[in-house]
Amino acid sequence: MSWFRKKKYPPFWETYKECFKGKQNAEFEKIRFVIFDTETTGLDIKKDRILSIGTIAVIDKNIKVSDSLESYLTQDLFNVETVKIHGILKQGTIHKVTEQEGIIQFLEHIKNAVLVAHHAAFDVAMINQALKRLNLPKLKNKVLDTGHLFVKSKLDTSKKHFSLNELSLRFNIPQHDRHTASGDAYITAILFVKLLCVLKKKNTVLSLSYLQRSNERIGLL
Amino acid sequence: MNTIAKRISDFLKDFPPFNMLPKDELLAISKAVDILYLEKDSDLFITGTPIKNQFYVVKDGAIGLFEEETNTLVDECDEGDIFGLRALIRKDSYKLTAKALEESIVYSLSAELFENYITTNSEASAFLMTSFVSNTRYTEPNSQKQHQSSEKIQDFFEEQSIDFSKNPIHCSPETSIKAAAIIMTHKRVGSIIITENNKPLGIITDKDLRIKIATGLVSIEESVTKIMSSPIITYPENITVAEAQIAMLKYKITHLCITKDGTPNSDLTGILSEHDIIVVRENNASALVKEVKRTSTPEQLHQIRKRAEQLLKRYIKQQIPIAFATKILSAINESITQKIIDQAIKEMPTPPPTAFAWLAIGSQGREEQLLLTDQDNALVFNDVDENEYKKTQQYFLTLAQKINQKLEIVGFELCPANMMASNPAWCLSVSQWEQQFKKWITTPDQDNLMLCSIFFDFEFVYGDKNLVSSLAESIFESIESRDIFLTYLGLNALKNPPPLSFFRQFLVERDGEHKDQFDIKARAMMPLVDAARLLILSKNIKTHNNTIVRYEKLAELEPQNKEVFLACLEAFKNLLYFRTQQGLLHNDSGRFIDLQTLSKANRLELKNCFKAVKEVQDLIQTRFKLSQFL
Numbered sequence: 127m128s129w130f131r132k133k134k135y136p137p138f139w140e141t142y143k144e145c146f147k148g149k150q151n152a153e154f155e156k157i158r159f160v161i162f163d164t165e166t167t168g169l170d171i172k173k174d175r176i177l178s179i180g181t182i183a184v185i186d187k188n189i190k191v192s193d194s195l196e197s198y199l200t201q202d203l204f205n206v207e208t209v210k211i212h213g214i215l216k217q218g219t220i221h222k223v224t225e226q227e228g229i230i231q232f233l234e235h236i237k238n239a240v241l242v243a244h245h246a247a248f249d250v251a252m253i254n255q256a257l258k259r260l261n262l263p264k265l266k267n268k269v270l271d272t273g274h275l276f277v278k279s280k281l282d283t284s285k286k287h288f289s290l291n292e293l294s295l296r297f298n299i300p301q302h303d304r305h306t307a308s309g310d311a312y313i314t315a316i317l318f319v320k321l322l323c324v325l326k327k328k329n330t331v332l333s334l335s336y337l338q339r340s341n342e343r344i345g346l347l
Numbered sequence: 348m349n350t351i352a353k354r355i356s357d358f359l360k361d362f363p364p365f366n367m368l369p370k371d372e373l374l375a376i377s378k379a380v381d382i383l384y385l386e387k388d389s390d391l392f393i394t395g396t397p398i399k400n401q402f403y404v405v406k407d408g409a410i411g412l413f414e415e416e417t418n419t420l421v422d423e424c425d426e427g428d429i430f431g432l433r434a435l436i437r438k439d440s441y442k443l444t445a446k447a448l449e450e451s452i453v454y455s456l457s458a459e460l461f462e463n464y465i466t467t468n469s470e471a472s473a474f475l476m477t478s479f480v481s482n483t484r485y486t487e488p489n490s491q492k493q494h495q496s497s498e499k500i501q502d503f504f505e506e507q508s509i510d511f512s513k514n515p516i517h518c519s520p521e522t523s524i525k526a527a528a529i530i531m532t533h534k535r536v537g538s539i540i541i542t543e544n545n546k547p548l549g550i551i552t553d554k555d556l557r558i559k560i561a562t563g564l565v566s567i568e569e570s571v572t573k574i575m576s577s578p579i580i581t582y583p584e585n586i587t588v589a590e591a592q593i594a595m596l597k598y599k600i601t602h603l604c605i606t607k608d609g610t611p612n613s614d615l616t617g618i619l620s621e622h623d624i625i626v627v628r629e630n631n632a633s634a635l636v637k638e639v640k641r642t643s644t645p646e647q648l649h650q651i652r653k654r655a656e657q658l659l660k661r662y663i664k665q666q667i668p669i670a671f672a673t674k675i676l677s678a679i680n681e682s683i684t685q686k687i688i689d690q691a692i693k694e695m696p697t698p699p700p701t702a703f704a705w706l707a708i709g710s711q712g713r714e715e716q717l718l719l720t721d722q723d724n725a726l727v728f729n730d731v732d733e734n735e736y737k738k739t740q741q742y743f744l745t746l747a748q749k750i751n752q753k754l755e756i757v758g759f760e761l762c763p764a765n766m767m768a769s770n771p772a773w774c775l776s777v778s779q780w781e782q783q784f785k786k787w788i789t790t791p792d793q794d795n796l797m798l799c800s801i802f803f804d805f806e807f808v809y810g811d812k813n814l815v816s817s818l819a820e821s822i823f824e825s826i827e828s829r830d831i832f833l834t835y836l837g838l839n840a841l842k843n844p845p846p847l848s849f850f851r852q853f854l855v856e857r858d859g860e861h862k863d864q865f866d867i868k869a870r871a872m873m874p875l876v877d878a879a880r881l882l883i884l885s886k887n888i889k890t891h892n893n894t895i896v897r898y899e900k901l902a903e904l905e906p907q908n909k910e911v912f913l914a915c916l917e918a919f920k921n922l923l924y925f926r927t928q929q930g931l932l933h934n935d936s937g938r939f940i941d942l943q944t945l946s947k948a949n950r951l952e953l954k955n956c957f958k959a960v961k962e963v964q965d966l967i968q969t970r971f972k973l974s975q976f977l
Contacts, residue, residue, distance in 0.1 A: 182351060188455070189382035191351055298450075300407075308350035316452070319384045 138230045139262055145238040146266050154332050158193075159184040159270070160239040161318055163310040164249045167201065171251045175201045176225070179232055180307030182315050183239065187322060189315050195235045196308045199228040229256055236267060240334065244290045244314045246271040270337055272314055275321045278337075279328070293317055352377040355454065358406065362427035364471035372464045381455040382406070385447035392431065394444045401455045402432040408451025412443040423448065425954070511586075511605050515618035517542045524560060524574060525567040527551060538602050540615060541575050547604045547615045549575030554601070576600075583609030584616060591619055639682045643690070645756035648683050652758050655679045659717060660931050669717075669924045670895050677714035681707075681808055683757055684750075688809045691749040699746070700739050703728035704810035705768065712806040713876070713892050715923065718930040718937055722751065722759040723801060726768035727814050730776050743774050766801060777814055781821045788825055791835040800839065803880055804892050819889050826884065833885055837971035840877035841964050843870055845957035864939035867926050871956055875919045878963045881971075894919050911962045918959035921952050 135143075162181040168174035176199055183193035200222045223231070232253070243249045246269050254264045276288055282296075290313060294301055299316045303309025326332050356377040359365040365373055381401070385391060391403065394415035403410070405424050412422045412430060421443060424430045434441050435458050465471050517540040518527050531539050531553075538552040551571055559565050559574045580594060581604045594603055605617040635655055642648055655676060662672045688705055692698070709723035710716045726747050731739045747768035755761055768774050775783060784802075787795040803822075807815045826832055879897040886904060891897045898916035902909045930937025967973065 180350070187384060189384075191355065191378055191380045191382065194349070194351060196349060196351075302354055303350050306350055309354075312351050312354075316382075316384065323384070323386050 135262065138233060142233040142237070143266065154334065155186040157185070157334065158237075158239040159242050159318070160236045161242045161311050161315040162236075162249065163243060163307045163314060164252050165305065165307045165310075166252055169248070171248070171255055174252075175199070176228070176252055176256060177201060178307040179228060180309070180311040181232075181235060182308070182311050184242075184315055184319060187319050189312075189319065194308070194311075195231060197228050197231055198222045199225050201225070225256055226260055229253070229260060229262075239267060240270060241265070241267045242270045242272060242314065242318050244272045244293075244310070244317070246273075268334065268338065270318075272317050272321060275318070275325065275337065279321060279324045281324065290314065290317070349374075349378060352380070355380050358427075359404065359454075362404070362429075364465070364468075367468060367471040368464055376456060376460050376464065379457040379460055383453045383455055385410075385451045385453060387447055387450050389447050391445040391447070391453065392441045394442060395440055397440050398431075398434045400435075400458045402435050402458055402461070403430050403445070404428070404454045404456060405430075406452040406454050408453075409448040410451055410453065411446050411448040413446060415444050423954070511584075511603075511617040511619035511623055513617045515540055515604075515615065517547075517615065518571060519543065520548060520570060520572045522571050523567065524551075524556075524565065524569055524571055527571050528556060528560075528567070538618065538620065539571075540579070540604060540618060541571050541577075542615055545614045547579045547581065547606065547611055548572070549577030549579055550602060550604065551575050552602060579604050579611055581606045581609060581611045582619070583607075586619065588624060591624055595621065595624075635679055636682050639679070639686050642686065645687065645690075645753045648686065648757045652679070652683060656718075656931075659927065663924070663928055663931060669920045669927070672927075673715055673717060673893075673895075673923065676717050677711075680711065680716060684754065685809050687753045687757070688750055691746055691753060694749060695742075695746055697742075699728075700735075700742055701729040701731055702811040702814060703743060704812065704814045705750070705808045706805040706815065707808050708766065708805045709801045710804075712804040713894055714806065715876075715894060717923065717927045718935075720760070720936050721762040722754050723762050723766045724751075724768045724808075725766075725773040725802070725805065726775075727780055727818055728774075728776050729811070729814060730778050736776065739776070740771065740774060744769060744771060747774055766798075777818055780818055781825075784822055785825050788829055788832045791832055796835060796839045800836070800877060800880060803884065804876075806892050823887060823889060827887070833881065834971050834973065836877075836881045836884070837967050837973050840874065840881050840967055841973060843874045844964065845871070845874065845960035864941050866938060867922060867929075867940050868938045871953070871960060872919065872922050872926070874960045874964065875915055875922070878915070878960075878967055879919075881967065885970075908966060911959070911966055914955075914959040915963050918956035922956055925949070925953070 160181050160183050162179060164179050165177045166174045167177060178198045179195065181195040183190045198220045241250070250265060250269055257264060272290075272293070273288055276282075276293055277286060282288070290310060291301070291304075293299075294313050294317065297317055297320050299313055299320075301313065303312070322332060325337070329336055352374060356365075356370070356373045359377065360370075360373060365376075368376075383391070383403075385408070391410065392399070394413075405426055405428050407426065410424045410428075410430060411420050412424070413419065414421050422430075430445060431441075516530060516534050516536050516538075518530060520541055520543055522530075522541075527539050531537070531551075538550055540550050541548045549572065551574060555574050555576065560567060565574050580598050580600060582590065582594065584605055584607070586603070586605065591603060595601060601621045603619040604611075604615060605619055606615055607613040635651055635658070639648065639651055642651065659672060659676060662675075684705070684707070704727050706712065706725045706727065707723070708725055710720065711723055724747075726743055728739060728743055751761060751767050751769045761767065766773060772783070784799075787799050791799070805815070876894050879894045879901070882901055883891055883897045886901075888900065891900050895916055898912045898919065902912040902916070905912070925940065926937040928937070929940050
């Protein structure tokens with residue numbers, strides 16, 4: 127029956143999917159986190175496009191420069207307004223790849239890592255939207271949000287939203303290369319490691335499920 | 348594109364040996380970096396554990412290397428310093444424990460990649476080899492520090508080494524006595540050494556000529572060996588004054604031969620006469636003070652002050668404790684000032700109309716002035732009838748003007764802020780001073796606080812000491828009646844926080860002549876001086892002006908904070924030492940330090956000084972409840 131037949135996906139997606147088979151690594155020290163950031167033409171998930179993706183891996187609180195990705199995507203849509211933020215020109219000297227190539231590189235790189243981003247929902251949605259344009263399902267990775275982890279630390283209960291700027295000032299992280307995907311991914315990585323140290327003090331054994339648990343629900347219980 | 352790796356290589360390229368590598372190689376190393384974040388007190392590696400195939404470079408913060416057994420800090424690495432490489436090269440387990448002294452970020456570098464590039468780069472490998480060979484990290488900690496406390500020091504004069512005459516006049520054993528006497532006359536020396544193959548055999552002095560020749564005992568045609576004193580007494584080159592004096596007394600001689608190894612069997616290198624000892628004596632402190640009393644012109648005093656500077660140079664070179672050096676130099680400065688006041692009074696048409704006292708204020712008052720800096724002084728005179736006041740003040744102003752001018756000739760520059768006794772605001776009667784002081788402490792704005800803090804450190808120099816004591820008492824009474832004043836003074840003491848966390852790029856002066864230099868006075872010494880003054884005032888102690896003495900007293904009064912105060916004391920001594928050293932080096936006040944000229948050990952000590960500043964400032968902040976004002 128045709129509508130039960132499994133949809134046929136390109137090999138790179140199948141390879142990506144393979145990574146999630148079998149038991150995931152339970153030991154916290156061995157978990158591979160991939161901290162990532164996207165620079166986009168704007169904030170509209172449907173209309174705007176990804177300009178660049180920057181990632182860097184963290185394993186056992188070590189930030190691995192060797193395990194990182196920095197890619198720039200060609201784009202049809204171009205927003206003059208955001209150029210002054212990210213500085214990526216439509217035609218520039220940086221080597222660029224198509225959206226499809228960019229996504230393929232990204233999936234090959236992240237594998238089954240736990241993704242970490244600041245205000246992750248937006249970046250994940252942007253990637254998922256790009257996947258959708260390629261007729262692919264959504265990302266399968268677990269996701270952590272450094273904004274959420276900071277709220278969880280209860281270091282500041284005055285509000286629920288803290289920008290990467292505010293937090294990097296607070297945690298004394300030098301703000302080099304801000305508003306490049308790699309630069310922001312790097313800042314987020316340091317923030318993530320520092321937050322793990324803070325949270326470890328509250329909870330002697332860190333676990334993924336603890337980090338993922340929403341604060342709201344804890345409040346309700 | 349690799350933004351992050353590029354950022355890392357940008358950082359590394361400023362530090363050896365990375366600065367010796369080509370760009371592409373450095374970038375390749377940077378691409379393989381792991382970035383580690385270490386919380387304060389967390390370990391990076393522990394003694395005895397097997398080495399990792401990595402070595403480390405501090406990006407931010409500071410890592411301490413500890414000897415595990417004794418838990419002593421062997422080395423402290425800050426921004427750009429490499430560690431963990433030694434174990435790697437030895438291919439051995441870690442000999443030390445690396446612990447984060449403060450929150451730190453550390454780059455962990457692949458040893459393999461590095462080795463590949465280093466072995467092919469002769470410059471970089473040479474750097475690493477020499478830095479390992481010349482490394483002093485395993486010497487006794489604090490070995491350069493002096494442990495003597497100021498009380499134990501009597502007079503370091505005895506322990507100084509002497510400059511002896513090099514290239515002494517000598518002749519062969521075949522020389523006739525007459526020929527030798529002609530040489531001595533020609534060279535205008537009182538002795539001649541008889542040498543063979545440059546080894547000393549004996550000596551002839553004027554005395555021998557008098558006793559053995561002039562009496563007709565020996566003919567002048569005989570060879571010198573006939574009358575020379577032999578064997579000869581020899582000493583090594585580093586002989587001290589005390590040793591030389593003892594030797595001369597013991598052997599009843601006036602000349603000592605100096606040879607390479609101190610025995611008569613090695614090469615002759617010099618001769619030391621009684622006269623050389625007298626020269627050292629003349630330039631010693633008490634001799635200088637005596638000489639001050641004999642001089643009559645400011646120009647002569649200027650020469651004495653110059654010799655005092657030579658004395659200071661020698662003290663610094665021989666690492667004589669700075670507390671001792673300050674006492675000596677202050678004593679010399681004080682006697683120079685007294686002499687000048689005597690002279691100035693003589694030049695006045697009439698003797699002083701009433702009793703007065705001359706005060707040194709600021710650093711001179713604290714007796715911490717080693718190098719020539721500007722003069723800060725004040726004058727207080729006895730209360731007089733109201734209708735006499737103007738005339739009396741005018742007399743003392745004229746006198747003060749003379750004194751200030753003469754001091755300038757000696758080498759003490761006029762105070763650019765005009766804090767001198769020739770300024771009508773600094774030349775007042777006792778009750779006028781009291782009023783002025785009340786005004787300062789009731790309106791403690793920035794200027795008045797500064798005036799207070801300068802004036803608080805006054806030291807009596809000349810005149811009627813009773814005037815000073817009564818002034819001091821009234822000052823303390825007015826402070827006691829206004830608690831809030833100490834709070835202001837506290838805020839003032841905290842206005843220069845130590846540049847602790849940005850050591851390598853620490854706050855150097857941004858513009859002007861002293862760009863890229865560090866203001867050691869404003870940023871490190873004044874905070875310690877201010878803190879000591881505030882704390883000692885809050886204890887209501889009137890007699891201690893000197894910062895070192897103040898901290899000693901504080902440590903005694905508050906055993907619970909003893910460590911902090913002793914750290915401050917050490918820090919202040921070190922800073923004073925640095926400043927003097929730099930000042931002598933560059934022939935200025937030593938206030939601005941060029942960071943590039945400091946050795947690693949000096950930088951480490953400076954950093955420790957900042958820690959002391961921070962600790963005492965924290966203490967003040969808590970004690971005077973200042974956090975609400977900051």
